Amino acid sequence: MEHKIFDIYINPYYFRIKKPLKNSFTQVYCLIHGWSGNEKSMSIFSSVIPDDSVFIFPRGPLQLGDNEYAWVDIRNNKKPTFEDYSIISLELIKSIQELIQSINLYPEYEKINLIGFSQGAAICAVLSILYPDKFHKVALLSGFLPANPPTLKPEALSSIYYYIAHGTQDKLVEFEKALKLKNYLEKYNSIIKFCQEDLGHKIGASCLKNLNLFFKT
Numbered sequence: 744m745e746h747k748i749f750d751i752y753i754n755p756y757y758f759r760i761k762k763p764l765k766n767s768f769t770q771v772y773c774l775i776h777g778w779s780g781n782e783k784s785m786s787i788f789s790s791v792i793p794d795d796s797v798f799i800f801p802r803g804p805l806q807l808g809d810n811e812y813a814w815v816d817i818r819n820n821k822k823p824t825f826e827d828y829s830i831i832s833l834e835l836i837k838s839i840q841e842l843i844q845s846i847n848l849y850p851e852y853e854k855i856n857l858i859g860f861s862q863g864a865a866i867c868a869v870l871s872i873l874y875p876d877k878f879h880k881v882a883l884l885s886g887f888l889p890a891n892p893p894t895l896k897p898e899a900l901s902s903i904y905y906y907i908a909h910g911t912q913d914k915l916v917e918f919e920k921a922l923k924l925k926n927y928l929e930k931y932n933s934i935i936k937f938c939q940e941d942l943g944h945k946i947g948a949s950c951l952k953n954l955n956l957f958f959k960t
Contacts, residue, residue: 744794750782753838753845757782760846761789761798770856770879771848773799773839777861777885779811788858788884791955797848799855801835814866825889828869835866836874856958858882861916861944865889868924875900882906882954884946885913887920888927900933906957907935908950910942 745764750757759782772792774785782802789798803812814831815823843855856879859867864886871881872892881903905928909921918939928935936957938950946954 746798751842751845753842755804755834756838757802758838758842759783759800759802760842761800762846763795763797765795769793769795771797771799771843772856772858773801775801775814775857775859775863775866776803776812777859777863778813778817779807780860780863781810781812785858785860785863788860788951788954791951792858792958797846799839799842801839804831804834814862817862822890825869825892828865828889829873832866832869832873836870836877853877854879856880856882858884859886860884860946861886868928871903871905872900875903878903880904880906880958882908882957883921883924884908884950884954885910885916885921885944886924887916888924892927895931898932900928900931903933904957905933905935906938906954908938908940908946908954910944910947911939912942913944915944 746761747764748761750759776784782800785800803814805813805816815827857867864883867881868883868888871878907925909918911918938953940947940950
């Protein structure tokens with residue numbers, strides 16, 4: 744399927760959009776990069792998403808270098824809390840909603856899907872926890888749950904499907920953090936598929952295949 748690719752600025756974020764030329768979309772996906780990534784980094788995961796979807800690639804607000812961005816600064820504060828991530832997430836969801844309205848996807852496509860890698864996965868986790876009614880499927884790749892997450896109502900996340908993938912040899916985001924994330928989400932009755940591979944800070948072929956199946960079913 745042919746797509747139109749364009750960039751757009753919705754204060755305070757830059758987005759890259761990949762939209763089918765035909766006015767028939769199945770779903771909307773927002774792919775959020777990690778530390779030192781940019782709005783092009785997550786395109787490597789496009790292959791696991793149905794081709795007749797709208798792809799939204801936001802750029803983190805914190806510039807680290809040439810074409811390198813992040814969401815939360817860990818250089819001076821290596822352990823930002825859930826509250827720190829919440830501030831960014833609130834800004835981001837407002838910009839995403841404005842963006843979706845500007846490209847005429849509402850009201851038919853009110854729920855979107857999220858894919859995040861590393862720090863981007865933390866953003867996706869926080870977004871889904873704060874605004875569970877806005878998301879359908881959420882993929883958390885090599886991610887973690889920021890410290891001091893909130894206590895929720897027992898069924899708060901029961902409408903969300905999560906996919907967690909993590910390398911058991913990850914030295915940047917330890918595998919134990921994926922287990923803590925899983926336990927927290929399960930506590931609030933979310934539906935979770937978990938994939939682990941004997942890898943470092945990346946997603947391998949097996950978990951990518953399972954990710955594709957996750958979005959197809």
